Structures are given as structure tokens and as C-alpha cells.
Amino acid sequence: MEGAHKKQWGCASFLLVFGLLLLMVNLGLLQLEGSAAGLILPVILLIIGIAQLIKFFTRRKGILSGLIFTVYGGLLSAAFFSKDISFGYGDIWRLWPLLLIGFAISLIAKRSSIQFSYGEPRMGGRKEVNQQDGPRERKTQIKHAMSIGNENFTSENWALENMKLNKSVGNYVFNLKKAYISEGETMLDVSVRVGNIKMTVPEELSVHIVSNVAVGENVLFNDRTDGTHARTLQFRSEDFETAPQKVKIILNVNVGSIRIDWI
Known part of the structure; x- marks a missing residue:
């Protein structure tokens, strides 16, 4: 139980720090682009994403967070080195299709069947x-x-x-x-x-x-x-x-x- 609490606190702390950084970037209070220090956070996100993907392949958990962190960190890293790639911290909303992809992969990976329930009639007055x-x-x-x-x-x-x-x-x-x-x-x-x-x-x-x-x-x-x-x-x-x-x-x-x- 103690280990689970440590993981929970660690995850919450990371999300809190990451959220504060994004907020400061969006408000213009923090400039991460253009400096060597600006590459640190994208690389950290990329590493976390890859680790989550490895966890998914071994334990069937973490596909959604793995996809988002990997693609987000990868695009930020690529944008740091190439001017042809236009992607910033505030563009995370553009990655919403990853939710569809992650959801589909998780359904495919599940052994149990998907249950559907529909009300009748389909259209009514x-x-x-x-x-x-x-x-x-x-x-x-x-x-x-x-x-x-x-x-x-x-x-x-x-x-x-x-x-x-x-x-x-x-x-x-x-x-x-x-x-x-x-x-x-x-x-x-x-x-x-x-x-x-x-x-x-x-x-x-x-x-x-x-x-x-x-x-x-x-x-x-x-x-x-x-x-x-x-x-x-x-x-x-x-x-x-x-x-x-x-x-x-x-x-x-x-x-x-x-x-x-x-x-």
C-alpha cells in the first residue's frame, strides 16, 4: 500500500509541476523555446512516454498516456531542432485524435468482448x-x-x-x-x-x-x-x-x- 501511495504522490506531483509550467508558458511568463534548457522538458516527456509504451507492451497498461507523452515530447523536441515544424506547448489540444487511437488499441488488447446497449426506439416523438x-x-x-x-x-x-x-x-x-x-x-x-x-x-x-x-x-x-x-x-x-x-x-x-x- 505504501508503494501505491508513493506512485500516486509522484504522479500527482509531476502533473502539478507540468500543469504549472504549461500555464506559465501559455501566459507568457516562461519562455522555453530557443534555449538549450528548453529541450530538457520535451526530452523528459519523450522518455516518460516511451516508458509508458513499454509498460503497455508488458502489462497492458498506460497506452493512452504513453501515446500522448511520446508524441507530445517528440514533436516538441523536433520543433526545437527544425524551424519547419511548428508545434508549441499550447498545441497539445491538436493531439486529441490520439484519444481515439489509444482507445482503439486498448480495446484490441483486451481479451474480453465489447458490450453495447441500445435503447428503443432509435428515434421517437x-x-x-x-x-x-x-x-x-x-x-x-x-x-x-x-x-x-x-x-x-x-x-x-x-x-x-x-x-x-x-x-x-x-x-x-x-x-x-x-x-x-x-x-x-x-x-x-x-x-x-x-x-x-x-x-x-x-x-x-x-x-x-x-x-x-x-x-x-x-x-x-x-x-x-x-x-x-x-x-x-x-x-x-x-x-x-x-x-x-x-x-x-x-x-x-x-x-x-x-x-x-x-x-
């Missing part, structure tokens, strides 16, 4: 449920315990109803121009842990959009934000309150990107 105290309105929604892969909603006259979609790893593509949308307000709620969401919206459709990316790129029409300090973007049509046909869209991505364009 409102249903009336008769009970003793009278009819009750219920909204059906999709439920995924774990979902991996891509889904496209781009076919002609696909039915856009009240939907809640969740995906662990993968991509969503929506074309609302081709969707059949009933009158009234329709809710579309999409969440992705690691992946991308792409959506095209017809200019004549009245929408209220809330788009959030924790780490990555977030593009909502003419607004854009990216990096690890991404902010929530919103758009609301002027006639949203009075429009007979309108769609409220809530998009959330933990690591990846969201892109919404007019069509």
Missing part, C-alpha cells in the same frame, strides 16, 4: 400513455451505454423528431435540408465524448443552436473557437418564438469538433 390518473405525455429517446462508429442523417425525407443521441467514440453528420420536420418545436440533443459533429442547416429554417466543445474546434456559422479554452457558441433566429416550424439544437463534444454551416 411523443406518445400518449394511458394510466389510471389519465393520459400522460412521454418523450422517447435514444439511450447508448456505449456507441462506437459513424451515423449519417442525410437521406431524403428522413424524419427529424424529438431526438437525444449519445455516442462514446465516432461521428455524426446531419443534413437538415433533407429532413422532414413537423410543425411546432422539435428538439435535437446530440452528445459525443470523442469525435465530430457536422451539420448543414437551411437558411429558411428557424433554429436555436447551442454548440459546445470542451477540447477542439467549434464552428457555428461565422463564429469559431478552438483549443483547450473553447467557449460555448449560440445562435437564435430572430423569428424563433413566432415561427410555426422551428428546431432547438443542443450539441456537446468533449474532445473533437463541431461544424455547422448554412445551406
Whole structure:
């Protein structure tokens, strides 16, 4: 138990120091590029990453941290020696695809099978449920315990109803121009842990959009934000309150990107 506590304290201390260094670099309080001392931290990160990869091959643990530290330290080291490589400490968010790669490798390395759980129905609107105290309105929604892969909603006259979609790893593509949308307000709620969401919206459709990316790129029409300090973007049509046909869209991505364009 004592050894486990020492490892925990050692890991926490390293992350604390490393986080403080990154914060100082991003705020311009510390300049590591251009000096021989600036090569020390990248080499340390590279060594840690290689050690974690060796640990993965021997114990099947540490693939994600190994990939991130190895690639991050390797790119920083390469950028130190070559002006053709543009990569700094604040560019770590650009390595988010490594989460997908690490997750895939860890799944392949596991001996047990992957379990998937889906709710029914896949898409749903409102249903009336008769009970003793009278009819009750219920909204059906999709439920995924774990979902991996891509889904496209781009076919002609696909039915856009009240939907809640969740995906662990993968991509969503929506074309609302081709969707059949009933009158009234329709809710579309999409969440992705690691992946991308792409959506095209017809200019004549009245929408209220809330788009959030924790780490990555977030593009909502003419607004854009990216990096690890991404902010929530919103758009609301002027006639949203009075429009007979309108769609409220809530998009959330933990690591990846969201892109919404007019069509």
C-alpha cells in the first residue's frame, strides 16, 4: 500500500509541476523555446512516454498516456531542432485524435468482448400513455451505454423528431435540408465524448443552436473557437418564438469538433 501511495504522490506531483509550467508558458511568463534548457522538458516527456509504451507492451497498461507523452515530447523536441515544424506547448489540444487511437488499441488488447446497449426506439416523438390518473405525455429517446462508429442523417425525407443521441467514440453528420420536420418545436440533443459533429442547416429554417466543445474546434456559422479554452457558441433566429416550424439544437463534444454551416 505504501508503494501505491508513493506512485500516486509522484504522479500527482509531476502533473502539478507540468500543469504549472504549461500555464506559465501559455501566459507568457516562461519562455522555453530557443534555449538549450528548453529541450530538457520535451526530452523528459519523450522518455516518460516511451516508458509508458513499454509498460503497455508488458502489462497492458498506460497506452493512452504513453501515446500522448511520446508524441507530445517528440514533436516538441523536433520543433526545437527544425524551424519547419511548428508545434508549441499550447498545441497539445491538436493531439486529441490520439484519444481515439489509444482507445482503439486498448480495446484490441483486451481479451474480453465489447458490450453495447441500445435503447428503443432509435428515434421517437411523443406518445400518449394511458394510466389510471389519465393520459400522460412521454418523450422517447435514444439511450447508448456505449456507441462506437459513424451515423449519417442525410437521406431524403428522413424524419427529424424529438431526438437525444449519445455516442462514446465516432461521428455524426446531419443534413437538415433533407429532413422532414413537423410543425411546432422539435428538439435535437446530440452528445459525443470523442469525435465530430457536422451539420448543414437551411437558411429558411428557424433554429436555436447551442454548440459546445470542451477540447477542439467549434464552428457555428461565422463564429469559431478552438483549443483547450473553447467557449460555448449560440445562435437564435430572430423569428424563433413566432415561427410555426422551428428546431432547438443542443450539441456537446468533449474532445473533437463541431461544424455547422448554412445551406
